[in-house]
Amino acid sequence: MKLTLHIWRQAGSHSTGRFETYDLADVRPDMSFLEMLDQLNEQLVASNTEPVAFEYDCREGICGTCSLVINGTPHGPRNATTTCQTYMRHFHDGDEIFIEPFRAAAFPIIRDLVVDRSSLDRVAQAGGFISVGTGNAPDANALPIAKQDAEDALSAAACIGCGACVAACPNASASLFTAAKISHFADLPQGGPERGERVRRMIAAMDEEMFGSCTNHGECEAVCPMEISTRLIGQMNREYLRSLVVQT
Amino acid sequence: MKALLALLDNTVGQKIITAATGLGLIAFVVGHLLGNLQMFLGPDAINNYAAQLKSLGPLLWVARIGLLALILLHISMTVRLALRNRRANPVTNRRIERHASTRSSRYMIISGSFILIFVIFHLLHFTMGVVQPAYADLTDADGRHDVYTMVVRGFQNWAIAGFYVVAMVMLLSHLTHATFSVFQTLGVLKIAQDSRAKTVAKAVALVLALGFISIPVAVLLRLITA
Numbered sequence: 001m002k003l004t005l006h007i008w009r010q011a012g013s014h015s016t017g018r019f020e021t022y023d024l025a026d027v028r029p030d031m032s033f034l035e036m037l038d039q040l041n042e043q044l045v046a047s048n049t050e051p052v053a054f055e056y057d058c059r060e061g062i063c064g065t066c067s068l069v070i071n072g073t074p075h076g077p078r079n080a081t082t083t084c085q086t087y088m089r090h091f092h093d094g095d096e097i098f099i100e101p102f103r104a105a106a107f108p109i110i111r112d113l114v115v116d117r118s119s120l121d122r123v124a125q126a127g128g129f130i131s132v133g134t135g136n137a138p139d140a141n142a143l144p145i146a147k148q149d150a151e152d153a154l155s156a157a158a159c160i161g162c163g164a165c166v167a168a169c170p171n172a173s174a175s176l177f178t179a180a181k182i183s184h185f186a187d188l189p190q191g192g193p194e195r196g197e198r199v200r201r202m203i204a205a206m207d208e209e210m211f212g213s214c215t216n217h218g219e220c221e222a223v224c225p226m227e228i229s230t231r232l233i234g235q236m237n238r239e240y241l242r243s244l245v246v247q248t
Numbered sequence: 249m250k251a252l253l254a255l256l257d258n259t260v261g262q263k264i265i266t267a268a269t270g271l272g273l274i275a276f277v278v279g280h281l282l283g284n285l286q287m288f289l290g291p292d293a294i295n296n297y298a299a300q301l302k303s304l305g306p307l308l309w310v311a312r313i314g315l316l317a318l319i320l321l322h323i324s325m326t327v328r329l330a331l332r333n334r335r336a337n338p339v340t341n342r343r344i345e346r347h348a349s350t351r352s353s354r355y356m357i358i359s360g361s362f363i364l365i366f367v368i369f370h371l372l373h374f375t376m377g378v379v380q381p382a383y384a385d386l387t388d389a390d391g392r393h394d395v396y397t398m399v400v401r402g403f404q405n406w407a408i409a410g411f412y413v414v415a416m417v418m419l420l421s422h423l424t425h426a427t428f429s430v431f432q433t434l435g436v437l438k439i440a441q442d443s444r445a446k447t448v449a450k451a452v453a454l455v456l457a458l459g460f461i462s463i464p465v466a467v468l469l470r471l472i473t474a
Contacts, residue, residue: 072345103339170349171333175260203260212336213259213329215356216429218348230432231441238435240260244251 001027001093005040007052008100013108013116019098029089033076034059034066036088037099053112061085061225064160067167068113069100074164074223082162082225102163104172106209117163119209123174124161124181126205127198130191149187156183158226165220165228171212176220178206179236180228186239196243203240259332262325267433269322270426276315277419281459287472291396295388298395323364330357352424359422366415373402380405400474403467416460423453 003024010017024040031039034056041051057065066083070076076086091097099113107115159180166174182199185191191198214233221230255261283301286293301308352359369379374395377384383401386394403409427449432440439445466472 069344072343073347098343100343103337105336105338168344168347170337170354172337173333203258207258210336212333213263214433215263215329215333215353216425216432217350217353219346222347229441231437234432234435234437234440237260237264237433238437241264241435244254 004096006098010109027088031088033086034084053114055114059084064162067102071098074167075225080227102167104166106211120161123205126201131193132190153188156180159228164223168219168223173214174206174211175214175233179232182236183232199239199243263433266325267430269318271430272318287463294396295392299392352421359418362418397474400467403464409464409468412464413461416457420457424450427453
């Protein structure tokens with residue numbers, strides 16, 4: 001495959017960036033998208049050009065480190081798929097591909113395609129600790145949890161914190177991320193004592209980081225590689241209203 | 249009270265206020281439409297209805313002030329959030345594909361602003377009679393304010409009728425997103441996350457807009473005459 005790549009290049013957070021165009025030949029369909037970028041970087045290094053900086057870690061779709069807005073969609077064209085799990089067979093010979101970083105005021109660009117997503121970490125950290133019993137492992141079923149509650153908590157916990165929701169949102173809102181982290185614990189007995197405090201603190205942290213607000217566009221859900229539902233945003237709002245009425 | 253003030257402190261609370269006031273305004277729009285549709289029942293029905301509303305006296309002013317408070321809260325929260333959202337997403341030079349948002353959801357500020365301008369015009373027109381003073385103070389045979397003739401004469405003007413229709417198309421755009429969105433924001437998940445309920449919500453928006461549009465159109469088609 002031969003490709004024309006338009007890649008956002010930016011030397012640092014305060015420099016102005018621009019698209020650079022690169023031609024890349026001999027791309028195999030069984031390469032992952034990141035391997036394709038590796039091949040581009042080898043070509044750039046061979047011609048004494050600065051390679052393109054991009055982030056990755058596990059390359060198996062579970063860590064949330066890879067990012068990239070590919071042809072206008074965070075994590076590229078495949079539904080429920082991270083960039084690292086996107087393969088070149090999803091593209092065609094002769095394609096032009098635009099590659100940009102995840103953008104938001106809360107995600108300052110560090111270099112090229114790498115952005116600082118520590119704002120999400122700070123929102124998660126604002127959740128604080130949860131109270132659980134220590135000591136020996138508890139007996140099985142000593143703490144009964146309804147099947148549906150357990151399922152809902154696990155669905156929310158699927159969030160890998162990649163930030164695609166923020167990058168896709170016209171308002172650069174982190175509502176889906178924050179809602180997933182809140183819903184993760186909301187209906188579980190573990191962390192129950194901190195329930196109200198947690199939602200108030202996490203929402204305050206989200207605002208502090210200069211994320212936008214949710215206007216129910218639904219773009220986040222459409223690009224989420226873990227298929228987190230906007231239902232959780234409604235649940236976050238409900239949790240927040242509850243926290244105003246019920247202590248803890 | 250403290251809980252209500254806490255809502256003002258964060259974006260989720262502000263959004264909840266936007267949704268709650270929006271829901272109140274939708275309720276008003278439904279009531280207003282039901283009242284207006286009495287235009288189709290002839291002069292006696294609508295003039296009687298208007299006279300009854302007027303006879304509420306101080307209660308009418310309570311309703312008016314309440315409505316004004318809803319509008320002011322709704323707009324102030326939205327403007328605050330919209331400015332914040334613009335700052336949160338300052339980059340304009342990117343390609344971005346839209347997968348889920350709709351024209352209706354993206355143009356809420358534009359449709360909302362148009363509706364505000366319309367509401368001001370509408371008050372100057374039919375409530376205060378500034379726009380067409382000749383039709384504002386007519387009385388019918390029973391000595392009641394002749395709302396029927398005022399509306400018919402008003403809508404016989406193509407430009408005014410056209411403006412009302414355009415404004416109601418804007419209302420349709422605004423409500424198409426709003427009617428489902430309020431339930432999502434208020435966490436009424438049974439409604440917000442049900443695709444059938446979403447369709448019903450859009451249908452409600454359409455019925456409301458078409459209901460309002462039917463009046464100037466009926467006047468222009470001479471289905472309603474003075």
